[in-house]
Amino acid sequence: MAMSDVDAEPRVRIDGVGKRFEGANGPVQALSSISFSVREGEFVCIVGPSGCGKTTLFRIIAGLEPPTSGSVYLDGDRVDGPGPDLGLVFQEYHLFPWHTVAGNVGFGLEQQGVADTERERRVRELLELVGLDGFADTYPRDLSGGMKQRVALARALAVDPGLLLMDEPFGAVDAQTKKMLQDELLDIWRETGKTILFVTHDVEEAVKLADRVVVMAKDPGRIRAVVDVDIERPRSRSDGTFSDTYQQLLDLIEG
Amino acid sequence: MAVDVTEDVDHATEAVGGGLGDIDTRRARRGLGGIAAFLLLWTGASLTQPSYVLPTPLAVAETFYAQTASGEVFVALGNSVLHWIPGAVFGTGLGIAAGIALAWSPYLDDVSSPVVRVLRPVPPLALVGFAIAWFGINHAGAAFIIAVGAFWINFYATYGGVEGVSDDLLDVARSLGVNGDLELVRTVVVPASLPEITTGIRTGIGRCWMLVVASEIFGVAGIGRRILRASNNLQVDVVITYILVLSLMYLVVDVAFRALQRRALAWR
Numbered sequence: 169m170a171m172s173d174v175d176a177e178p179r180v181r182i183d184g185v186g187k188r189f190e191g192a193n194g195p196v197q198a199l200s201s202i203s204f205s206v207r208e209g210e211f212v213c214i215v216g217p218s219g220c221g222k223t224t225l226f227r228i229i230a231g232l233e234p235p236t237s238g239s240v241y242l243d244g245d246r247v248d249g250p251g252p253d254l255g256l257v258f259q260e261y262h263l264f265p266w267h268t269v270a271g272n273v274g275f276g277l278e279q280q281g282v283a284d285t286e287r288e289r290r291v292r293e294l295l296e297l298v299g300l301d302g303f304a305d306t307y308p309r310d311l312s313g314g315m316k317q318r319v320a321l322a323r324a325l326a327v328d329p330g331l332l333l334m335d336e337p338f339g340a341v342d343a344q345t346k347k348m349l350q351d352e353l354l355d356i357w358r359e360t361g362k363t364i365l366f367v368t369h370d371v372e373e374a375v376k377l378a379d380r381v382v383v384m385a386k387d388p389g390r391i392r393a394v395v396d397v398d399i400e401r402p403r404s405r406s407d408g409t410f411s412d413t414y415q416q417l418l419d420l421i422e423g
Numbered sequence: 424m425a426v427d428v429t430e431d432v433d434h435a436t437e438a439v440g441g442g443l444g445d446i447d448t449r450r451a452r453r454g455l456g457g458i459a460a461f462l463l464l465w466t467g468a469s470l471t472q473p474s475y476v477l478p479t480p481l482a483v484a485e486t487f488y489a490q491t492a493s494g495e496v497f498v499a500l501g502n503s504v505l506h507w508i509p510g511a512v513f514g515t516g517l518g519i520a521a522g523i524a525l526a527w528s529p530y531l532d533d534v535s536s537p538v539v540r541v542l543r544p545v546p547p548l549a550l551v552g553f554a555i556a557w558f559g560i561n562h563a564g565a566a567f568i569i570a571v572g573a574f575w576i577n578f579y580a581t582y583g584g585v586e587g588v589s590d591d592l593l594d595v596a597r598s599l600g601v602n603g604d605l606e607l608v609r610t611v612v613v614p615a616s617l618p619e620i621t622t623g624i625r626t627g628i629g630r631c632w633m634l635v636v637a638s639e640i641f642g643v644a645g646i647g648r649r650i651l652r653a654s655n656n657l658q659v660d661v662v663i664t665y666i667l668v669l670s671l672m673y674l675v676v677d678v679a680f681r682a683l684q685r686r687a688l689a690w691r
Binding site: 230231232249250251252254255256258260262264265266267268275276279280307308309323324327 | 589591592594595596597598599600601610611614615617689690691
């Protein structure tokens with residue numbers, strides 16, 4: 169892999185990752201030699217047709233599943249399990265239903281032994297960041313999907329992870345909420361300077377959000393192309409470059 | 424316009440509140456009707472039978488009053504509570520602990536599964552011999568019988584709850600820095616399975632009151648002993664009196680526990 173900036177280790181390096189499952193009809197190659205890097209502060213989207221192994225790749229990068237070949241490196245260290253360096257946001261939120269909003273957001277801080285007053289201050293800041301001030305004492309069951317995802321985002325950001333990993337985070341909310349959450353995520357990204365790796369099947373979403381888009385193909389899951397999205401933000405669908413990039417990605421996905 | 428909306432909201436709230444109140448009073452009215460019908464049937468049946476087969480409700484009420492006034496009820500109740508409490512506490516605690524351990528650790532589950540399957544169908548009453556041999560004819564022996572009953576109910580309720588804990592929540596917790604089995608159990612497994620665990624405790628508490636009678640069969644004093652002795656003497660009014668005491672105790676403890684449970688599960 170040729171890198172122009174040889175001495176800068178990327179934030180994330182995915183190095184020849186492969187995954188084989190033992191299926192009922194013999195082994196299935198779910199992922200085959202996936203390699204790419206994400207620089208610090210970069211926003212990278214992974215898109216691909218369903219069944220291309222996006223979620224498997226997400227789980228491997230998150231340390232939730234071991235690859236059968238290759239490795240994932242975070243700041244040069246091999247990822248061998250989940251931990252606070254990797255902030256996870258799932259499509260289905262996975263909030264702790266027995267904790268209030270504040271309890272969910274402060275969960276990671278409590279694990280790190282952050283003192284009560286400091287924790288409360290950080291939780292308040294994060295709730296403000298995701299636009300949920302005033303909901304600290306609400307339980308997840310009383311929140312809409314969009315609000316739940318904001319809590320999940322704040323919870324992941326709370327422990328200040330080196331990488332924010334998101335698996336189709338806006339796939340379960342309505343179109344209007346989705347657009348709003350996308351804009352908010354971009355604001356938060358700008359404000360915090362986080363490195364974000366974002367899995368989606370929505371090509372338009374990828375063009376709207378990403379600095380670079382990793383396009384995957386299936387059977388076996390592999391990288392078809394990596395496309396730079398060089399459009400100034402805020403991006404508009406009506407922009408010519410936007411629709412060109414959109415079409416280019418669509419063609420790549422449809423192969 | 425704004426005023427109209429507020430009024431609408433107020434009306435809606437009133438309607439809902441009033442509706443719930445109606446349902447509550449209707450339920451209460453029907454319940455009282457049921458009790459009245461039951462007492463009527465009982466009276467009718469008891470008039471056709473000698474009192475050693477079925478006494479009238481009135482005769483039972485008189486006996487109940489006499490037994491309460493003489494303090495006998497409280498002595499029996501005090502004795503029963505002395506083995507009900509330790510039995511319920513130990514059985515519940517051990518059942519929950521074992522349920523968590525076996526549902527969480529596949530290794531422990533494999534190791535203990537055959538033994539569990541052999542011991543599970545043994546009725547607590549069949550263990551009276553062990554109660555006497557290991558503890559003697561005393562509160563500890565009776566508590567042992569009660570604890571065995573509470574153990575299995577709590578074991579299976581907890582086991583089911585822990586098995587149902589979502590792997591995704593465990594993944595999230597790990598990604599937020601929770602390390603090791605004990606920490607995962609404390610921060611995720613126990614709170615996530617609290618609905619099943621508390622339902623187990625509640626069912627177990629009821630079962631423990633039933634087992635009070637069985638646990639006193641070999642001679643330990645208490646409500647069960649009174650029931651068994653009165654049965655031998657064909658004092659059915661006394662039998663029913665102490666059955667009522669058991670029911671009342673169950674009702675009081677159950678209502679109290681349900682309030683606790685509702686508070687602990689306010690997030691549901």
